[in-house]
Amino acid sequence: MNGPFHTAERLRRNGVMGINQRNGDYTLIYNSRARYPLVDDKILTKELAARAGVAVPELYGVVEIQREVRHLPQLLERHRDFVVKPARGSQGDGIIVVTWHSRALYRVADGSTLDEEELCFHVSNVLSGIYSLGGQIDKALIEYRVNFDPVFEAITYRGVPDVRIIVLLGVPVMAMVRLPTRLSGGKANLHQGAIGTGVDMATGKTLNAVWRSAVVTEHPDTGNPVAGIQIPKWDTLLDMAARSYELTGLGYQGIDIVLDRDKGPLILELNARPGLAIQIANQAGLRTRLEAVTRHRAELTTVADRVAFAKRRFAATGGGE
Amino acid sequence: MKRAHLYVLSGLLAAIAAALFLYKVLIFGFPLKPEQRTDVWRVEVQIRFEADGGPAKAELYLPGRTDAFTVVDQSFVSPGYGITTERHPGRGMRAAFSIREARGTQTLYYRAVVQRGRANSATERDPQPEVTPPKREDAEQAAAQAIVKAALQQSADAATLAALLVKRLNQAMPGDEASFLLGPRPNSRRLASVAVGLLQTAGVPARVVNGLILVPERRDAQFVRWLEYYAGGRWRPHYPAEPTVEALRYYLPWWRGRGALVQLSGGTALDPRVSTNRSYELAIHTALTQQRELEKKLIEFSLFGLPLQVQALFRTLLVIPAGILLLVILRNIVGVKTFGTFMPVLIALSFRQTGLIWGLLFFSVVVALGLAVRFYLERLKLLLVPRVAAVVIVVILILAGLTVISFRLGLERGLSIGLFPIVILTFTIERMTLVWEERGPREALQQGLGSILVGALCYLVMSLRTVEHLLFVFPELLLAVLAITLLIGRYTGYRLTELRRFKVLAR
Numbered sequence: 153m154n155g156p157f158h159t160a161e162r163l164r165r166n167g168v169m170g171i172n173q174r175n176g177d178y179t180l181i182y183n184s185r186a187r188y189p190l191v192d193d194k195i196l197t198k199e200l201a202a203r204a205g206v207a208v209p210e211l212y213g214v215v216e217i218q219r220e221v222r223h224l225p226q227l228l229e230r231h232r233d234f235v236v237k238p239a240r241g242s243q244g245d246g247i248i249v250v251t252w253h254s255r256a257l258y259r260v261a262d263g264s265t266l267d268e269e270e271l272c273f274h275v276s277n278v279l280s281g282i283y284s285l286g287g288q289i290d291k292a293l294i295e296y297r298v299n300f301d302p303v304f305e306a307i308t309y310r311g312v313p314d315v316r317i318i319v320l321l322g323v324p325v326m327a328m329v330r331l332p333t334r335l336s337g338g339k340a341n342l343h344q345g346a347i348g349t350g351v352d353m354a355t356g357k358t359l360n361a362v363w364r365s366a367v368v369t370e371h372p373d374t375g376n377p378v379a380g381i382q383i384p385k386w387d388t389l390l391d392m393a394a395r396s397y398e399l400t401g402l403g404y405q406g407i408d409i410v411l412d413r414d415k416g417p418l419i420l421e422l423n424a425r426p427g428l429a430i431q432i433a434n435q436a437g438l439r440t441r442l443e444a445v446t447r448h449r450a451e452l453t454t455v456a457d458r459v460a461f462a463k464r465r466f467a468a469t470g471g472g473e
Numbered sequence: 474m475k476r477a478h479l480y481v482l483s484g485l486l487a488a489i490a491a492a493l494f495l496y497k498v499l500i501f502g503f504p505l506k507p508e509q510r511t512d513v514w515r516v517e518v519q520i521r522f523e524a525d526g527g528p529a530k531a532e533l534y535l536p537g538r539t540d541a542f543t544v545v546d547q548s549f550v551s552p553g554y555g556i557t558t559e560r561h562p563g564r565g566m567r568a569a570f571s572i573r574e575a576r577g578t579q580t581l582y583y584r585a586v587v588q589r590g591r592a593n594s595a596t597e598r599d600p601q602p603e604v605t606p607p608k609r610e611d612a613e614q615a616a617a618q619a620i621v622k623a624a625l626q627q628s629a630d631a632a633t634l635a636a637l638l639v640k641r642l643n644q645a646m647p648g649d650e651a652s653f654l655l656g657p658r659p660n661s662r663r664l665a666s667v668a669v670g671l672l673q674t675a676g677v678p679a680r681v682v683n684g685l686i687l688v689p690e691r692r693d694a695q696f697v698r699w700l701e702y703y704a705g706g707r708w709r710p711h712y713p714a715e716p717t718v719e720a721l722r723y724y725l726p727w728w729r730g731r732g733a734l735v736q737l738s739g740g741t742a743l744d745p746r747v748s749t750n751r752s753y754e755l756a757i758h759t760a761l762t763q764q765r766e767l768e769k770k771l772i773e774f775s776l777f778g779l780p781l782q783v784q785a786l787f788r789t790l791l792v793i794p795a796g797i798l799l800l801v802i803l804r805n806i807v808g809v810k811t812f813g814t815f816m817p818v819l820i821a822l823s824f825r826q827t828g829l830i831w832g833l834l835f836f837s838v839v840v841a842l843g844l845a846v847r848f849y850l851e852r853l854k855l856l857l858v859p860r861v862a863a864v865v866i867v868v869i870l871i872l873a874g875l876t877v878i879s880f881r882l883g884l885e886r887g888l889s890i891g892l893f894p895i896v897i898l899t900f901t902i903e904r905m906t907l908v909w910e911e912r913g914p915r916e917a918l919q920q921g922l923g924s925i926l927v928g929a930l931c932y933l934v935m936s937l938r939t940v941e942h943l944l945f946v947f948p949e950l951l952l953a954v955l956a957i958t959l960l961i962g963r964y965t966g967y968r969l970t971e972l973r974r975f976k977v978l979a980r
Contacts, residue, residue, distance in 0.1 A: 159972045163978060176965040273854040432974075436978075
């Protein structure tokens with residue numbers, strides 16, 4: 153096609169943000185190191201959110217040391233379905249979603265089954281830190297499995313879809329819905345093969361999607377169109393996203409919200425270094441929107457202001473200005 | 474605000490680097506290019522031993538003046554020791570380091586600057602030596618007599634006699650007289666001694682010569698032996714290994730006779746080490762002779778003032794930043810994915826020992842085998858620490874196995890794979906398995922190939938002779954490297970790979 157400088161120039165004009173800029177101009181500037189543990193350790197995040205009255209999936213139990221792994225089956229007996237997660241996991245690695253289990257057999261969201269020994273081994277691995285950032289010793293948490301809202305049923309292949317919202321200084325900037333595919337094994341992570349659809353910030357309606365860096369209009373497994381679906385309780389989602397700034401104190405973060413059929417939107421986790429594929433999903437650059445927020449920073453004090461600003465400025469047509 | 478700070482800092486660093494660099498080039502006349510052939514060498518002997526607590530004395534042979542080389546400068550570093558030198562006729566100069574009382578580990582240094590001399594001493598005659606035929610037992614004597622007799626019949630003079638005797642010893646068959654004389658474990662050192670004995674039996678004055686082969690950057694140099702016979706009023710050398718004329722230029726004779734380099738009394742655990750180094754002394758020396766005291770001090774406080782072994786170490790250390798800079802560029806501006814942050818540089822360092830092709834081959838083989846074992850271990854459901862430990866053990870076994878196999882196949886390069894960083898290999902394998910399982914083989918192979926490719930590129934940059942020379946002679950250039958690294962630290966533009974990733978957004 154055109155030369156690299158030409159491409160770079162057009163990306164710059166469209167306000168597309170690269171990883172160097174995300175790190176250098178946003179995470180390094182707005183995110184204080186001391187606050188990283190709040191989002192890196194999901195147990196801490198949960199406690200924090202619970203104290204602030206923000207809805208999160210219920211915590212069933214925590215396995216902290218190797219000895220406790222033996223008691224895992226007893227802990228799980230009481231729950232028909234649950235999710236096993238490393239507390240310091242990154243990028244969704246090491247998460248197992250159990251949809252049903254009998255005495256010694258656990259059915260996983262992707263359709264496979266694990267026996268008790270395999271599940272305990274997985275938890276042991278989690279504790280020894282193979283999924284954690286930097287390989288440090290970790291904890292495993294067992295939590296409520298989200299009974300997801302049927303709104304995305306037609307465009308999800310097993311697993312739980314979630315909504316990722318990027319928030320700068322408490323202003324929701326860009327959002328996408330992450331939809332599991334057969335390739336992603338029921339996980340809602342783009343690098344594992346999930347698709348992400350853009351979201352119109354003003355209305356909460358889905359736009360086209362990105363799948364492996366390419367734009368798609370239909371879900372690759374179900375074949376249903378991905379655009380035009382209204383995310384229920386969109387205003388609540390925006391409100392939660394705006395409040396997450398006060399929750400963690402991180403200026404630039406990604407917030408993952410799931411929609412439960414009964415409990416409504418729940419915060420799944422927060423991310424201090426959210427990925428950049430969201431730009432492809434929205435067909436829009438992040439930088440333009442982020443700069444709009446920093447320009448108007450002084451006016452945006454209350455949560456309501458910030459949500460209103462987001463809805464006004466970041467509607468689907470164009471990149472904000 | 475912060476940017477201005479950074480620009481000023483980088484500018485300052487770069488300016489200091491440029492100023493020092495230009496000063497050394499323009500005023501001192503330091504060489505910008507590595508010289509193709511320098512005729513000045515620095516040789517260093519490090520004598521280390523455990524003193525018994527009483528008087529100690531170490532006697533060291535010194536390289537003497539020969540036709541080929543002249544010792545232009547020598548120095549002894551030995552705190553508290555008295556030094557005397559004495560000429561041992563027919564053997565060489567010997568220095569004695571002595572002290573009344575010594576305790577603990579003692580380290581003595583001898584350094585010499587050796588320059589290739591001009592062959593102007595050819596007219597001198599060496600004094601006629603006496604021949605003392607070696608004493609042998611009856612059986613040995615008979616064997617020696619037989620060989621000498623046969624050789625004498627075929628030879629015309631001392632030169633051909635020496636050549637014939639060495640040839641006969643080289644062709645020793647099990648059970649014949651030659652192998653009987655050479656003993657159960659013949660080697661080139663033993664061969665030279667036996668040949669000298671045979672020459673003496675034939676009535677030709679002869680002696681063993683111990684010498685060094687001068688190699689640039691040799692940290693643990695070994696002595697080789699050849700022989701000299703007396704003919705036509707002069708001692709003439711004969712080299713059993715038959716080196717080429719070009720190779721002979723680097724043979725430095727050191728001392729004569731069968732004695733050891735160092736003789737020690739009053740101590741144990743003697744450990745002499747010899748290092749050689751092609752020297753930049755000459756160019757710098759001539760540049761320095763016109764300079765003032767201050768500038769001489771500057772040289773003394775530079776890397777050139779360090780012991781040779783340390784200098785050789787710093788030659789390696791100083792090129793690492795060049796590799797690191799390349800790595801930073803490849804990761805932050807190009808966007809290549811690699812395992813670990815600096816693993817590629819460590820791979821590149823190990824390539825310096827093995828060479829590129831062999832390094833790539835061994836690395837791939839070890840990682841591939843390790844991966845196979847790791848996938849098998851996965852089925853045993855081991856916990857992390859014991860599992861990584863098991864992989865370390867397997868990696869060491871693989872390294873040992875590969876070394877033996879390649880040695881048997883006659884691949885000398887194979888011996889150097891033991892230098893691969895084992896822990897690095899292990900963690901490469903561990904990380905690769907995890908990525909393989911979590912993100913699929915494509916991502917794992919991509920990152921693996923990325924690492925090895927970046928490692929190879931870093932190696933290529935780090936092994937450029939010009940790079941090594943510049944960084945060693947002008948270490949201040951590292952300040953410029955630092956400045957560039959700092960600037961890249963604030964590069965917030967796109968990575969090259971992102972241009973592809975976000976192509977759909979470049980409407």
